[in-house]
Amino acid sequence: MPIENIQFKGDVEAHAETHLLHDQEALNHALHNSTKEGLPPISVSPLHGKFTSILVNLSxxxxxxxxxxxxxxxxxxxxxxLKGKGKVTSIEVDRHHRDVAIANLQHAGVKVPDEVEILLGAGLEVLPKLAAEIEEGKRERFDFVFIDADWPNQWNYFDWGVKLSNGPGSAIYIDNAVKNMFVEGVVGDHLKEDGLDVVAQIGADTRVEATVIQTVAAKSYDGIVLAVVK
Ligand SMILES: C[S@@+](CC[C@H](N)C(=O)[O-])C[C@H]1O[C@@H](n2cnc3c(N)ncnc32)[C@H](O)[C@@H]1O
Structure with a gap:
């Protein structure tokens, strides 16, 4: 396919959403209610969200x-x-976002906090508390870490993700990792200097192996890091 066909990215996304995504009522409700409650429209796209769901299932x-x-x-x-066989622990710094998330999860029939718990606080303050709970045997280690907040701390969250992971085979997923490789300049964007971005930092980390997948969707060009603990 010639690269010019990238112009069809919106059509491809719409086609895939129409045919592949089922059981969308609760998810659509979450989006509409979030908009109504004044939250910014920055959640993962429907297909991207489905991708993370499939990855969790596969892992x-x-x-x-x-x-x-x-x-x-x-x-x-x-x-x-998780297919009803596990738990999501999510960390959110904004109280209103947390409250809206809980309402949306409950509307979707997800049990809060048994199936999804939302911990209120800044990531770098909550993560050490989770580490202490794991140390004390009050909490299990994580098999899958999804990082989708606070871009300047992507590396710190990644580092914590590996430390709190369940060891070999555990996955760490960083959303927006490609956008975060760029410095916004006066004249367009520029790639950050080699060694400054999270991809370079992960590449120097002997605890994991990792890859980058660039994505193109109706909304934007971006990409993810997917790493697995060795
Ligand atoms: C891109 S949105 C998350 C989207 C969500 N994962 C989804 O796809 O539905 C980023 C969220 O991270 C939260 N956030 C920002 N800084 C944070 C921090 N330091 N600790 C925890 N959450 C933070 C924001 O309040 C916002 O709700």
């Missing part, structure tokens, strides 16, 4: 950690990937 994860709940849209998808 056989039982405990999922999310950074950044917003209105709970991705948390619903992650919980669906």
């Amino acid at each position: 056989g994860a039982r405990n999922v950690l999310e950074l950044g709940a917003l209105g709970g849209y991705s948390a619903i998808q992650l919980a669906r990937g």
